[in-house]
Structure formats: C-alpha cells, structure tokens
Amino acid sequence: MSTPLLTVENLSLGFRGDGGFAHVLDGANLTMRRGEIMGLVGESGCGKTTLASAILGVLPRHSLEVRGGRIDFDGVDMLSATAAPRQEAVRGRRVTFIPQDPFTALNPVFTIGQQIDELMKWKSPLRPDVPGRLPALLTRYPKDRRRQDREKILATLAAVQLPQPEQMLRKYPHEVSGGQRQRLMIAMALLPEPDLIIADEPTTALDVTIQAQILGLLRRLATERGVAVMLTTHDLGSAYEICDRITVMYAGQEVESAPVDEFFNAPSHPYTAKLLASRPEGGGGMTGIPGELPSFYAPPPGCRFAPRCDRAQATCASRPPVAQAGPAHIVRCVDPLSCAHPPVGQIKESLA
Numbered sequence: 172m173s174t175p176l177l178t179v180e181n182l183s184l185g186f187r188g189d190g191g192f193a194h195v196l197d198g199a200n201l202t203m204r205r206g207e208i209m210g211l212v213g214e215s216g217c218g219k220t221t222l223a224s225a226i227l228g229v230l231p232r233h234s235l236e237v238r239g240g241r242i243d244f245d246g247v248d249m250l251s252a253t254a255a256p257r258q259e260a261v262r263g264r265r266v267t268f269i270p271q272d273p274f275t276a277l278n279p280v281f282t283i284g285q286q287i288d289e290l291m292k293w294k295s296p297l298r299p300d301v302p303g304r305l306p307a308l309l310t311r312y313p314k315d316r317r318r319q320d321r322e323k324i325l326a327t328l329a330a331v332q333l334p335q336p337e338q339m340l341r342k343y344p345h346e347v348s349g350g351q352r353q354r355l356m357i358a359m360a361l362l363p364e365p366d367l368i369i370a371d372e373p374t375t376a377l378d379v380t381i382q383a384q385i386l387g388l389l390r391r392l393a394t395e396r397g398v399a400v401m402l403t404t405h406d407l408g409s410a411y412e413i414c415d416r417i418t419v420m421y422a423g424q425e426v427e428s429a430p431v432d433e434f435f436n437a438p439s440h441p442y443t444a445k446l447l448a449s450r451p452e453g454g455g456g457m458t459g460i461p462g463e464l465p466s467f468y469a470p471p472p473g474c475r476f477a478p479r480c481d482r483a484q485a486t487c488a489s490r491p492p493v494a495q496a497g498p499a500h501i502v503r504c505v506d507p508l509s510c511a512h513p514p515v516g517q518i519k520e521s522l523a
C-alpha cells in the first residue's frame with residue numbers, strides 16, 4: 172500500500188483550566204491517503220474539531236497539553252518545535268482549511284479581492300520557499316507573480332461556479348450570499364494547490380438546498396485535482412454522499428474506520444451501529460443513544476464508550492487493540508459486531 176499522506180498516531184492531548192485537565196484526545200489514530208475523501212464523524216463534542224485543529228496547529232497554546240503521540244504529514248513532524256519552519260511550509264499551503272462558518276471567516280472591512288490577494292501573497296504555489304523569515308512589511312509581492320496569481324484566482328472562482336469573478340473580487344463579504352461565501356472558502360482552500368483540505372462541518376451554517384450543492388462541488392473539484400479531503404461532520408447523510416471512507420470518533424478515541432459502503436452496511440463497533448440506528452431513517456426513530464458522553468475531566472479508563480455499551484465486559488477497562496474487520500476496515504472493540512478476523516495487537520501495522 173502507498174505511504175499515507177497523513178498519520179495521526181496515539182495522539183493524547185487536552186486542555187488545562189480551572190476545572191483541571193480535560194483529556195480530550197485519548198490515543199487517537201487516523202490515516203489519510205492521497206486523493207482520499209474521509210469523513211470524520213461522531214456526535215457533538217467527541218473531539219472532531221480538536222483533532223482537525225491539532226493537525227492545523229491552531230489549538231490554544233496557553234491551555235494545550237500534548238501528552239503523547241505524533242502527527243506526521245508527508246514526513247513532516249507536525250508537533251515537534253524543531254520542525255517549525257517545515258510545518259510553516261505545510262500549513263495553509265499543503266494543508267488548507269474550509270471553516271464551518273463562512274460568515275465570520277472573511278474580514279468585513281476588506282473586499283474579497285484584497286483578502287484573496289493577501290492569501291496568495293503568502294500562500295501562492297508560485298511563491299518560492301524562503302528559508303528563515305523576513306519581517307512581513309519587507310516581504311514584497313512581485314508584480315509578475317501577482318499577475319499570474321490573478322489569472323489563477325479568476326479561473327478558480329469560475330471553477331467553484333461563482334458568477335462574474337471580476338466583479339466578485341470588488342465586493343465586500345456582506346454583499347454576497349452564504350452559499351457564495353462558502354464557494355469562496357472552497358476557492359481559497361484550493362488556490363494554494365494543497366494535498367489535503369480539512370473541511371470542518373463546511374455546510375452547517377447553510378440551508379439544506381445549498382448544502383448538497385456545496386458538498387457535491389467540493390467532491391468534484393477535490394477528485395479532479397487529486398486533493399485529499401478530511402470532512403468533519405455529524406451529518407452521516409453528507410458523509411455518505413461524498414466520502415470514500417469514514418472514521419468514527421467517540422469521546423476523543425477513534426473507534427472504527429471503514430470504506431463508506433462497509434461502514435453503512437456492516438458496522439462493527441457497537442457505537443457505530445447505535446449511531447446509524449439513531450438516524451431517523453435508521454429504524455430506531457428519534458431515540459438517540461441512551462446515556463451521554465463522559466466527562467473529559469474524569470473519563471472512564473479503556474474504551475470510553477463502555478459505560479453506554481450493552482456489550483461491555485471487564486476487559487473494556489483497557490483500551491481494546493485494533494481488530495481487522497475487513498481488508499480496509501478496522502475497529503477498536505473486544506466484541507465487535509461483524510469482525511471477520513481476530514484482533515491484532517499492532518496498531519501501527521493495522522493503520523499502515
């Protein structure tokens with residue numbers, strides 16, 4: 172199998188505050204391959220945004236405490252302080268971001284064109300990698316590059332189906348609709364020609380008719396350009412529509428990862444099965460999953476789903492090893508629902 176583009180291995184981190192240490196990610200694992208669209212799903216508060224933010228390096232430093240694990244993006248250690256210059260060349264350029272709320276992501280006092288120009292000044296693929304950093308005021312945006320970038324900006328706005336791209340650049344954010352703003356976000360995420368786009372619930376703030384259009388557009392453009400996409404969402408329907416693979420998180424632990432069809436047809440983890448059944452179309456009505464997410468301040472040991480799981484047993488007090496439920500399907504459970512192979516102890520081997 173090809174080398175993963177992104178590997179998150181045993182990542183444990185949390186936030187220190189007045190209430191103590193909130194242990195949010197507990198040995199979380201994740202692998203992404205080039206060109207793959209992966210849905211990171213789980214109920215609200217399970218740590219999807221925290222994991223995405225850790226990869227992007229935007230967690231609040233004053234309260235963050237990383238207790239172990241690693242994030243590797245194409246050979247760059249994204250957690251080590253000594254790799255900071257290499258991380259800078261990755262963030263915003265090889266890994267870009269589509270935010271949940273396009274309304275607050277743009278600055279209201281600058282035109283859209285000014286904001287995209289500023290992005291391209293720093294993150295254009297035509298910008299040479301400069302070792303060390305010049306003060307921002309001394310960094311020029313050469314005319315030639317600006318002209319070439321402008322052509323690319325116009326082509327990309329057209330690719331995300333924004334009408335009259337030239338005029339769009341002269342507008343202020345409040346002059347365009349929510350759907351158009353999210354198309355702008357997709358364009359801005361594509362412009363640096365990234366290998367990976369992290370889209371954090373990119374359609375939550377939009378009405379349902381626009382949601383499907385935006386997700387369809389993201390899927391098409393990512394596939395055409397060979398860009399991997401990590402889509403965090405609690406909307407399983409959206410994940411089904413556009414993802415190749417789905418990884419489920421529960422209370423800061425990944426519990427299952429499977430190709431999309433297998434995920435919906437043969438879920439292995441009891442939590443995944445309950446999550447699917449709790450959808451209105453899942454047959455369980457609008458019942459939800461009995462119980463609630465554990466506190467991150469005093470989480471249960473081992474599998475964090477055990478207190479809500481009707482298959483729980485004493486061994487769940489230790490984190491279950493990864494079991495192979497199919498060639499590309501892994502599950503973290505001592506008693507999975509449809510596990511075809513016996514558990515294997517080596518997380519690394521299973522995720523590689």
Ligand SMILES: Nc1ncnc2c1ncn2[C@@H]1O[C@H](COP(=O)(O)OP(=O)(O)OP(=O)(O)O)[C@@H](O)[C@H]1O
Nearest residue numbers: 186193195214215216217218219220221222231405
């Ligand atoms: N800076 C922080 N300090 C303390 N706790 C935090 C911080 N950031 C996140 N958390 C906590 O981490 C937990 C996971 O939050 P996160 O936003 O990652 O979940 P999520 O799965 O993305 O939820 P949603 O789907 O609602 O966005 C929550 O309990 C949240 O309160």
